[in-house]
Amino acid sequence: MSGKINIRRDTNDQFYRYKMPRLQGKIEGKGNGIKTVLPNIVEVSRALSRPPAYATKYFGSELGAQTKIEEKNDKYIVNGAHEVAKLQDLLYNFIDKFVLCGDCKNPETDLIITKEQTIVRHCMACGKRTDVDMKHRLSTFIVKNPPPKDKKGGQHASASATSAAGANDSSSDGHDNADNDEFDMLASDTAMLALNGAAAAAAADADDDGWEVDLDMSAEAVAARQKKLGVNTSLLKDDDDEDDARSGDKDPYDELGDFISANKSASDRAIFDKASELDLEKKHRALVVVVMCLFDNPATIVGDIAKRDKLLMAFGDSDKHQRAVIGGFERVIEADMDKLLAKTPIIFKALFDEEIVDEDAFVEWGKKPSKKYVDKDVAKQIHKAAQPFLRWLEEADEESEDEE
Ligand SMILES: [Zn+2]
Known part of the structure; x- marks a missing residue:
């Protein structure tokens, strides 16, 4: 009876990407002291990117019951005996009113409290801001207890970013690779190595600025090469990878x-081992190959990012590695512009939520369209499509500055 259910009650689509645990309720005590404990409201709320107090307060308000909240002990209680089915129903109402975008119904929204003390839902998917019913008692509570503004911690955790809420919780974050724990260590070791080797790498790669437009590569030449090869790796060794040139051998x-x-379903470990075998385990450009080969299903692309986060971090986390991840996704988008261009903000937000690409890397990328990985026209279109995400990054920043 537990397990995950869709966040939107009006869809039964088993492939719908936004899921939450089914709400649990446990009736304890008797007589006047009878109460309903919400043992998994923290997990449910995490899936909704809302503090657990909000849904709890919403239940209390709708049921005319007192609530008891001890955040430190993860205790969320509604006084009285309440059927879990009724609570689940109320939870869906809460989601309609305080989570889903009022326009496109996507659940990846943030609650923003305006200067006029009203609440709006700011949608990542379509960029719109839709009002919240300020007459509801929960709205008053939210204004007094605004959502946390820490981007990594609370509010901005996406529906899929199960790891966002507990940095030390990586062993139970729902990823399904059996060798996950081991891989965690591998990933962090590699990251450390990448950090230690950063200075040496910078010297070796002096001819690759990593960010600037490659002026010596004409857009036509790039486009022609990309058309010729499905997953094009010829671009990957255009500058700093001379050491890989093994004439005669197959290109690694x-x-x-x-x-x-x-x-395609190989574990993170198996793919990383293969890369190591080919001496690519620290190469940022290997990430372009990984991204292009693994994320070729437009229907599941955003969820797939959360499943492969550790692999995408295993090669290193330098500016160049992060730029290569973005570049890989630029190419994935380029390969299916009809389906994927509009998803650019959600794809980028997933990369951000999973901590694969950080804010600085996106800000740098956002300064101007670059034909480093895709041709110029495509780069411009992706750049434009990414604007809601880039604005969101900026606004989240301003909000935290306001607080200081
Ligand atoms: Zn929307």
Whole structure:
């Protein structure tokens, strides 16, 4: 009876990407002291990116019952005996009113308290701001107890970003690779190595500025090469990878691409081992191959990012690595502009929520369209499509500055 259910009650689609645990309720005590404990409201609220107190207060308000909240002990209680089915129903009402975008019904929204002390839902997917019913008693509570503004911690955790709420909770975050724990360690070790090696790498790669437009690569040449090869790896060794040139041998990037394409469900570990075998385990450009080969299903792309976060961080987290991840996704978007261009903000937000690409890297990328990974026209379109996300990053920043 537990398990995950869709956040939107009006869809039964099992592939709907936004899920939450089914709400639990436990009736305790008797007589006047009878109460309903909400043992998993924290997990449910995390899936909704809302503080658990909000849904609890909403129940109390709708049921005319007192609530008891001890945040430190994760205790959320509604006085009286209440059927869990009724509470689940109320939870859906809460989601309609305080979570889903009023326009497109996407649940990736933030609650923003305006200067006029009203609450709006700011939607990541469509960028719109829709009002919240200020007459509801919960609205008063929210104005007095605004959502946390820490981007990494609370409010901005996406529906899929199960890891966002507990940094130390990575072993139970729902990822399904059996060798996950081991891989956690591997990923952080590699990150450390990448940090330690950063200075040396910077010297070795002096000819690759990592950010600037490659002026010596004409857009036509890029486009022609991209059309010729499905998953194009020829661009990957255009400057700083001379050391990879093993004449006669098969290109290691091609080999990695072939391996992943033939083993799409391979574990993070298996893919990373293959990359290591090919001496690509620290190469930022290997990430472009990984992204292009793994994220080729537009229907599941955003959820897939959460499943593969550790792999995407295992190669290193330098500016160049992060830019390569963005570049890989630029190419994925380019390959299916009809379906994916509009999803650009959600894809980027997933990369941000999973801490694969950080704010600085996105801000740098956002300064101007670059044809480093895609042709200029495509770069411009993706840049434009990403604006809601870039604005959101900026606003989240301003809000935290306001507080200081
Ligand atoms: Zn929307």
